[in-house]
Amino acid sequence: AQKITQTQPGMFVQEKEAVTLDCTYDTSDQSYGLFWYKQPSSGEMIFLIYQGSYDEQNATEGRYSLNFQKARKSANLVISASQLGDSAMYFCAIYNTGNQFYFGTGTSLTVIP
């Protein structure tokens, strides 16, 4: 079974500062993918970044980067230069070759002006 743990229910960050959202996972699969999604109050799920288990380099997408530490089963999201529009729920998710996709409990991020 897959398990995703996000230990930070809520986070605050000053505008223009960087913030790290934690995510650890537990899987017995060798091949898997890790995703981060943003969910604003409107409810839509917005894809942010993806990391494959065999990718040697950490994924980056604009202001988003993923700090992937495979041995520690950690996939933290780093948001640089935070903006007010970054305030939202953030979900870490894992996908495996069994075609299953599971989400963590989420972290609520609030950017303070």
Place this chain on the structure above:
Amino acid sequence: GAVVSQHPSWVICKSGTSVKIECRSLDFQATTMFWYRQFPKQSLMLMATSNEGSKATYEQGVEKDKFLINHASLTLSTLTVTSAHPEDSSFYICSAPTSGRGRLGGYTFGSGTRLTVV
């Protein structure tokens, strides 16, 4: 890019009635559709996986007879909440695997349906 169109965005229904939620894949074929439920301030919980032309696979604890899933075509999957009760009030969201976002593929989500049963 790939889009999953989900309707309705919100619905209010009376207890005991049924509600159908549709998810359509635009510009791509969705052989698989995942259906999730999200209670306020909680994570998305996978309810079931629908596959075109075959029966849906339900997660443990999800009532098959209450949450009817149909995936009759490669572009349409529906979730029907039958005999809805207030405890079924939730945010329902679908997602379909799409290509191009990683070796294991990416996912495109619908915009979600907020169901309120009164």
